[in-house]
Amino acid sequence: MIKIGDLDIKTLDDLELSGRKVLLRVDVNSPIDKNGHILDSSRLKAHVPTIKELVERKNSVVMISHQGRPGDRDFVELEEHAQVLSKYLDLNVEFIDDVMGPYAREKISNMKEGEVILLNNVRMVAEELIEGPPQQQAKTFLVKKLSPLFDSYINDAFATSHRSQPSLVGFPLVMPSAAGRVMEKEVSALSKIFTPEEAPKVFVLGGGKVLDTLRIIENLTKKRIADRILTGGLIAELFATAKGINLGKENMEVLEKLGILSLIPRARKLLMSGAPVEIPVDFKVEKDGKIEETPVHKVEGVIKDVGINTADIYSSFIKDSKVTVLRGPMGIIEDERFRDGSKAVMKAALENSGYVIVGGGHMVSVLEGRVEDNPKLHISTGGGALLLFLSGEKLPALEALSLSKV
Known part of the structure; x- marks a missing residue:
């Protein structure tokens, strides 16, 4: 049972x-x-x-x-x-x-x-x-x-x-x-997310499905499940903007085109309620064909990944986690140049002594074969099912x- x-x-x-x-x-x-x-x-x-x-x-x-x-x-x-x-x-x-x-x-x-x-x-x-x-x-x-x-x-x-x-x-x-x-x-692994004894819990949430991820963060906050929520990808850009940070014209145009700016009030409400959301302190950007690392307050160019300082900070949070859930990459991992952030958080999770749940999709590719006979690693087969589960449905x-x- x-x-x-x-x-x-x-x-x-x-x-x-x-x-x-x-x-x-x-x-x-x-x-x-x-x-x-x-x-x-x-x-x-x-x-x-x-x-x-x-x-x-x-x-x-x-x-x-x-x-x-x-x-x-x-x-x-x-x-x-x-x-x-x-x-x-x-x-x-x-x-x-x-x-x-x-x-x-x-x-x-x-x-x-x-x-x-x-x-x-x-x-x-x-x-x-x-x-x-x-x-x-x-x-x-x-x-x-x-x-x-x-x-x-x-x-x-x-x-x-x-x-x-x-x-x-x-x-x-x-x-x-x-x-x-x-x-x-699946059920045994995911039940760890809601077990009070399994703490602290760190959620690494990235990728491009912003509305879905926002719903997850709202549920995690409401039920006080997450100790830390580390953001990357477009969800990080949403919360940075909600904090009043100017990410530059090019990135703001992308957020507007995707309809993400309309979600700012919801993100701001979460921040005001004390949601344990962390945003990157720096980004890896592409500008005029060149790749640069830039602080979050001085972004020039198109954001492609979290920066090295963010990767280090996120890794330190993950190090002491009893349960780490990774859903969605930190950057545009289809391009090998922008996989470093995702690789860093995955490496930290796998080297940690706690339990690791990977939410399928892009993050599985970052595992790079490190999955055999690891009793502390669970790769979920559920796409929509996992999303609804994490969203509290x-x-x-x-x-x-x-x-x-x-």
């Missing part, structure tokens, strides 16, 4: 799972190239431990997942996904070109112990495109048709847990349900699991 906030969520250890028929919700939604082929299979690989454990415990396993949205280029069938999973698992994953029709139901009914099936893209079912409360989704045809065929439901799809669709929230209300190992790992799939029918 794992606890997050006021939710108690069962894991694979809490259900009788031996010789059972299990419906496993995974998230194999992957980048797809122009020819309809999988570009990156890391999400499929992540579910291997959960699938292997269920098979080793002599269960038959039926996986259900989505890929893209109707009308988009990446909305494809899951046949190749089954082939990739077969390779990773070293066993046959049978692809069923159906979701809940007679053919799929017959195949499921006739499964033998240890067999593994992947149903077709669940978003081919119109109901899966509509969000609603668990009580409503439990009454959908998808849930009604499939649930009688299974003994248990396992949700291993943390990255989609911010959605309230039938395959994610409907089944727990009618079946014994639990979190898979990917979901368990409830995740429907977790709420549904806590309501599991026993």
Whole structure:
């Protein structure tokens, strides 16, 4: 059992799972190239431990997942996904070109112990495109048709847990349900953020998603979760401007063009309320093709990264942190010349003895392979789910699991 906030969520250890028929919700939604082929299979690989454990415990396993949205280029069938999973698992994953029709139901009914099936893209079912409360989704045809065929439901799809669709929230209300190992790992890691004993907590927030990051800072401040919030990227420029610092004409034009200046009152309100927000003391800028380090009060040129003094100060804050959360880079890391700030804070976090949570995306690239067998490092698979979690919003799939029918 794992606890997050006021939710108690069962894991694979809490259900009788031996010789059972299990419906496993995974998230194999992957980048797809122009020819309809999988570009990156890391999400499929992540579910291997959960699938292997269920098979080793002599269960038959039926996986259900989505890929893209109707009308988009990446909305494809899951046949190749089954082939990739077969390779990773070293066993046959049978692809069923159906979701809940007679053919799929017959195949499921006739499964033998240890067999593994992947149903077709669940978003081919119109109901899966509509969000609603668990009580409503439990009454959908998808849930009604499939649930009688299974003994248990396992949700291993943390990255989609911010959605309230039938395959994610409907089944727990009618079946014994639990979190898979990917979901368990995510929830266990993220629960450290809200554990009072795990302090001090330092959040390193950067990147270009300013409104999203502002919402996170508002929640962290309201709930008094963060001891320090170290800013980089555009969010740092917003808070610097909110403090009355003139970042120069070129940067102000960028902020205005992106609609960021309209957020100044919200940023100023946070500062006035005592939010533990730190802004850079210097920046790395590009001016007339040249790269320079400049103090925050004397910016000339386009801001591209935090400066070396900021990197040192931020690193000193991180050094004593019990939990460090990194979401969004300090600079334009697509350009190797402006990765130093992000590399510095990542290095400080990894060398620290505390727990490190990396919020996916760009910051994962800064890890540069330093991820193997590190029990104090967690790389979140959740994009939108992690954002909503940090913003203090409830995740429907977790709420549904806590309501599991026993």
